[in-house]
Amino acid sequence: MAGAAERGPRERMVFSAAQLIRREGVGATGMREVAARAGAPRGSLQHYFPGGKEQLVNEAVGWAGRYAGNRVARFLAALPEPTPSGLFAEMVRQWTDEYEAEGFDGGCPVAAATVDRARAADSTRQAAEDAFARWTGAVAAALTDMGVPGERARPLATLMISSLEGALLIARAERSVRALTTAVRELGPLLDAAVAPAAPGGTAGG
């Protein structure tokens, strides 16, 4: 997750909150440190986020959801010939690149918020739901553009994101990208098989 040249201090705080959350979890992320890392004064916290930590966390999660959704479109544009497996490989590669370059410290902030706050703060749970929905929607739209039938697009997008999120957990625990590359390799053919209605042979039913 890049983004060094954020606009105002408010945006920088949301961004640094997301960064901290995905590394340390929500509970271990302190407001004071969020402000410090953003180069923002501590007093601005209560000014920009009168709803307190809950609001800050929710906005960080929303930011992550928007970021993930936007990345999908960019991946699509970068692919020479767009295929579902190619898109998935790009989504995963973003993570393997980070892990190999910077180590396995970071995870997905939406996952962290879900694990830490889904039960305690319903507004945060809702923010996570929205983030997943936006992300899934972007992936499903991309699949549809590639020729995946409309009814299959959303389930497959959900499967892609599920597998990615789970593989991220395992990768962090193992300090290895194995689970991530495994997901790409095993899921790729399944994804591409959903494209063609005019393929030679084709899968029965439907």
Add this chain to the structure above:
Amino acid sequence: MAGAAERGPRERMVFSAAQLIRREGVGATGMREVAARAGAPRGSLQHYFPGGKEQLVNEAVGWAGRYAGNRVARFLAALPEPTPSGLFAEMVRQWTDEYEAEGFDGGCPVAAATVDRARAADSTRQAAEDAFARWTGAVAAALTDMGVPGERARPLATLMISSLEGALLIARAERSVRALTTAVRELGPLLDAAVAPAAPGGTAGG
């Protein structure tokens, strides 16, 4: 995750720690509450867990890994005719049953420990790695017993667990079992296709 009649107070504390962690996350789980929910005296904490919270969390994660591994064998025995998709469906059903009966408060304690402590406490990260390894090993062994070629068993087991873990996150965020049932439906055929070396036709390339 059942287990009401635990033996001693020590085991009860480990169990209640796992329960609390999977609901609230590691950070929001307090030692005092762990003891209280276990019906154990607070003073026993420093007696049984001189390594402090870190040790308690690690043992809770280890317990969860053993539990998940053991469940696999029991699922296998319960299936009339064992198939990979049947095993996966059973693994997922354990969660959908819980969610429909008790709500979406709980997640996987190994996932929670990874998100909250993978960076801060390496011994906990290691415990999570071991838990995933044990779980994956059990699933891979089951797949092998079903006729899945040895080289494919572990990748597929990893994919199953990745998808399950990710779908759990989405399910909690959405308060819906949709992502879980989607994973079963979409992944099932892929898993079963890995069984037969003597299937009619078969997939090319290999």
Add this chain to the structure above:
DNA sequence: TCAGCACTATGACGGCTGTCATAGTAGCGG
């Protein structure tokens, strides 16, 4: 009876948390 051990009981400590209260500064229109 006394030691020795496993376990329990309780109070205190320092540290960090999120939040609030209060005051201060900068820029702007008039």
Add this chain to the structure above:
DNA sequence: CCGCTACTATGACAGCCGTCATAGTGCTGA
């Protein structure tokens, strides 16, 4: 100069945290 608004700056607060120190209980064995 004023007032007004946006933002900053600190200090204090109560609360919870994990941990430690210390003492107490009850059983075992000699």
